[in-house]
Amino acid sequence: MSAVVKTVTPFTQRDLLLEALDELGVVYQEKGNAIMTERVDDYGAQRFIYEQGAYRFQHDSSPWRKLNFNKWKTVSAFLGAVEKVYHQAYERLQQRLAAEERRRLEEERKRFVEQQKQAVIQRAKEQGYNIKEIRKGNKIQLQLVRTTY
């Protein structure tokens, strides 16, 4: 048995995230570095919080304890919907931008991915893994192997 764990696109651009939420009709309120949504679970309003270069979705980890979710019954479904519209907004933004600004945006994204990769490598080293990096076009694979016998 083997796991397949998927993460959603990091929401690095606040304006695009808000645009996506608007487009989906999600009611929200901005409070400091947080975007509080109308979705409420046992721990209060589910929210996007800006941390280390991107917005992370904070919520009760028991998705079945939904309280007021009329649409997108699970967090997965909700984030999936936000991700899709965010992608579209990102594409539209790229088309609007001048070449130089577009490059800056892409560089910012690359830096974020690199930062994530370094965090994974650091953690893997601490856990005693041997690490091999393989690049395939603009994708990166890290193989983490810890031989035991």
Place this chain on the structure above:
Amino acid sequence: MSQPFNIAHIETSSFIYGPGERFVIWVQGCTLGCRGCWNKTMLSKRPKQLIAREKLLQQILDIDSIQGITLLGGEPLQQLSNVFWLLQQVKSVDLDTMVFTGYEWQEIINDEKAKILPFTDILVSGRYVANLRNINLQWRGSSNQQIHFPTAQYDASLIKEGNYVEVHFEADGRMRILGFPEIEEIRFFEKIGFIEYPSGNSFNNQKIS
């Protein structure tokens, strides 16, 4: 016209599910009901991605760099007709084949399922047993599971026991974590990533599919 494959997930390039670089296919649907299964989102037999077997074969053949294919899931042997066909086709072009199944060896060899064996170079068999969980066994999640080499292509010298995890980064920052990570590792990815949370999986905070 054959029924299409019901597919949960595909990785066109991975190095931890068998020898060398491989095209890896997680099929959708399994009725074996192993307690503690990590891939609960792959249990339903409802269609997820329906792909004609010829199209899937073409996707495989389009990738020059792979050494073989690996099938897991879900339960590959519950899509026996398509799996048998695909294994035959792949072997005919000198790619090697590996299958992960929850069926026990005895359930395979005394059944129609045995027809895949001449076309399966490596077979990992047996139910996942949560209280025998051991993530330090290459290609197995619990210590009761067994590795077989039905053809002459490989033998047990291939096995290098250990913990194998692969992390894929897309250009836009999405990540996929494959293999046999510790729960703590998944928690770590949750911190740096944005893991989806469907209901009904074995862990509280991530999508294991």
